[in-house]
Amino acid sequence: MSLRSPLGKVLGLGSAKSGASHWWSQRVTAVALALLGVWFIGSLVCLDSFEYGAVTAWMGGPVNATLLSLFVATLAYHSQLGVQVVIEDYVHGTLKTVSIVLSNFLHVVVGALGVVSVLRVAFGSVA
Amino acid sequence: MAKRDKPLVRPLSPHLGIYRPQYTSMLSILHRITGVALSVGSLLLVYWLLAAASGPARYAESQEFFTSLWAQIAIAAWVFSFCYHFLNGIRHLVWDTGRGFDLKVARKSGYAVLIGALILTASLGYWFLIRAGGAT
Numbered sequence: 001m002s003l004r005s006p007l008g009k010v011l012g013l014g015s016a017k018s019g020a021s022h023w024w025s026q027r028v029t030a031v032a033l034a035l036l037g038v039w040f041i042g043s044l045v046c047l048d049s050f051e052y053g054a055v056t057a058w059m060g061g062p063v064n065a066t067l068l069s070l071f072v073a074t075l076a077y078h079s080q081l082g083v084q085v086v087i088e089d090y091v092h093g094t095l096k097t098v099s100i101v102l103s104n105f106l107h108v109v110v111g112a113l114g115v116v117s118v119l120r121v122a123f124g125s126v127a
Numbered sequence: 128m129a130k131r132d133k134p135l136v137r138p139l140s141p142h143l144g145i146y147r148p149q150y151t152s153m154l155s156i157l158h159r160i161t162g163v164a165l166s167v168g169s170l171l172l173v174y175w176l177l178a179a180a181s182g183p184a185r186y187a188e189s190q191e192f193f194t195s196l197w198a199q200i201a202i203a204a205w206v207f208s209f210c211y212h213f214l215n216g217i218r219h220l221v222w223d224t225g226r227g228f229d230l231k232v233a234r235k236s237g238y239a240v241l242i243g244a245l246i247l248t249a250s251l252g253y254w255f256l257i258r259a260g261g262a263t
Contacts, residue, residue: 060161
């Protein structure tokens with residue numbers, strides 16, 4: 001038998017019940033980014049230069065393209081999770097819902113742009 | 128009706144106005160601030176990738192942007208944010224396993240993370256500045 005009062009149910013009070021997956025995803029992406037991040041910074045340090053040729057040659061290799069795509073996608077996901085929590089803390093009401101939806105759209109677009117760019121260079125359809 | 132039309136305004140306990148800043152709260156908010164800074168900075172990262180995918184002309188344009196003073200400052204801030212958020216993130220993950228909450232340990236790990244981030248940032252900045260001649 002539920003201890004929630006009918007009024008409490010209707011007002012939407014009480015536990016949201018669905019935060020655990022967010023918490024776990026944040027941790028898993030954090031570990032992934034720790035590893036991918038080290039690789040990314042290390043790769044930049046080892047680059048000969050930031051000229052067009054050097055950068056695209058690095059981006060285009062199969063391993064680099066894969067890891068870079070995963071880095072960007074995971075970054076977008078981890079960032080979306082984090083930004084959502086920040087919005088939830090400081091924004092309330094309808095503005096909160098709108099902000100979270102906008103943030104989600106923005107993260108998906110930015111993540112997709114990053115991955116598509118890497119793939120474009122990797123599969124060689126650059127002008 | 129699902130919600131009150133006008134919520135009752137009740138008095139709140141004071142918080143930011145009366146609490147002295149401590150290493151615990153300052154390092155914590157810094158983790159959030161660097162997180163948001165990284166999110167914003169990822170826009171620059173994706174811009175760089177987009178430019179690389181758009182041919183040498185576009186890439187040259189982006190290089191002009193990235194070698195400007197403001198961009199260099201932004202990149203330096205991003206590098207520090209990355210290093211701090213990375214190290215403090217590991218500190219958080221260790222906490223998630225239940226370890227490191229002892230006051231002495233927490234204080235030491237906190238300062239270690241901050242100093243480590245500064246050292247890492249300085250090293251990376253030095254490397255990129257010297258080796259790449261200021262161009263990033």
